[in-house]
Amino acid sequence: MLTLKEEDYEKMPGHWVLASVGKTVLRPGGIELTKQMVANLQITANDHVVEFAPGLGITARLALSRTPRSYIGIEQDPEAAKRVSAYLDGVRQTCVVASAENTGLKDESATVVYGEAMLTMHSEKIKNTIVSEAHRILKPGGKYAIHEMNLLPDQISVESKAQIQKELSTVIRVNARPLTITEWQQLLEHNGFAVLKTGTAPMHLLNVRRLINDEGLKGSMKMALNMIRKPKARTRVLRMKSTFKKYEDFLGAVSIIAQKK
Numbered sequence: 488m489l490t491l492k493e494e495d496y497e498k499m500p501g502h503w504v505l506a507s508v509g510k511t512v513l514r515p516g517g518i519e520l521t522k523q524m525v526a527n528l529q530i531t532a533n534d535h536v537v538e539f540a541p542g543l544g545i546t547a548r549l550a551l552s553r554t555p556r557s558y559i560g561i562e563q564d565p566e567a568a569k570r571v572s573a574y575l576d577g578v579r580q581t582c583v584v585a586s587a588e589n590t591g592l593k594d595e596s597a598t599v600v601y602g603e604a605m606l607t608m609h610s611e612k613i614k615n616t617i618v619s620e621a622h623r624i625l626k627p628g629g630k631y632a633i634h635e636m637n638l639l640p641d642q643i644s645v646e647s648k649a650q651i652q653k654e655l656s657t658v659i660r661v662n663a664r665p666l667t668i669t670e671w672q673q674l675l676e677h678n679g680f681a682v683l684k685t686g687t688a689p690m691h692l693l694n695v696r697r698l699i700n701d702e703g704l705k706g707s708m709k710m711a712l713n714m715i716r717k718p719k720a721r722t723r724v725l726r727m728k729s730t731f732k733k734y735e736d737f738l739g740a741v742s743i744i745a746q747k748k
């Protein structure tokens with residue numbers, strides 16, 4: 488996906504369009520919510536960490552800076568997995584091309600599992616499969632963290648929910664199925680986890696202030712230049728930005744830390 492050509496921009500999933508213009512932080516709550524999530528996971532040198540969908544590996548670096556005993560990334564996109572593998576040692580730190588639905592990892596082999604901006608793009612059934620896979624590979628007491636897009640308020644009407652999901656899916660070109668915060672918590676509880684902590688942030692993925700915070704001034708300028716050079720990508724990015732803006736009162740970002748019961 489990361490290597491798609493300009494003519495492919497029309498059908499490319501939104502996160503790879505953003506990556507193609509230089510965006511590296513692809514999760515809804517930005518790097519601050521990620522840092523909070525990683526701090527709450529309290530990763531130590533004794534931990535066996537598994538990351539679902541590392542994407543470009545920004546959070547992998549944060550987790551690795553805590554020198555866990557092992558790190559395994561489970562990424563379904565081969566190009567992304569290759570990119571993440573480039574800075575792993577290949578022995579205690581690896582990234583495999585696989586789906587988080589079926590990681591191939593042993594039962595109770597991890598102490599920490601986390602994934603960002605990946606459950607949102609799956610149906611209810613697949614969300615459950617992925618969360619129960621996290622539960623299967625975790626040791627009892629192990630922690631699972633998610634960082635996803637949420638819908639606001641908890642009492643959002645069925646019609647508004649359907650409308651937002653439909654428009655988001657059209658502009659992002661993935662099956663965008665954000666849940667309310669309570670629904671995210673219930674998804675975890677339903678699959679054998681106890682919710683420990685919930686943090687929130689605005690869904691400001693493409694707001695200028697967030698861009699500068701996530702990508703730095705230089706990175707943001709590079710993105711602006713790339714958007715000038717790639718008009719088809721620019722059209723897609725601006726369409727995503729205006730849909731996020733249209734629904735800003737209904738969208739948020741949530742990170743939940745849960746523990747295997």
Ligand SMILES: C[S@@+](CC[C@H](N)C(=O)[O-])C[C@H]1O[C@@H](n2cnc3c(N)ncnc32)[C@H](O)[C@@H]1O
Pocket residue numbers: 502511512513514539540541542543544545561562563564567585586587588602603604605608
């Ligand atoms: C929006 S990006 C997020 C990437 C990264 N987690 C981040 O927050 O910057 C979505 C990522 O999820 C990966 N992905 C989606 N479903 C997956 C699955 N079932 N198993 C593994 N990776 C998956 C995609 O390939 C992509 O890298």
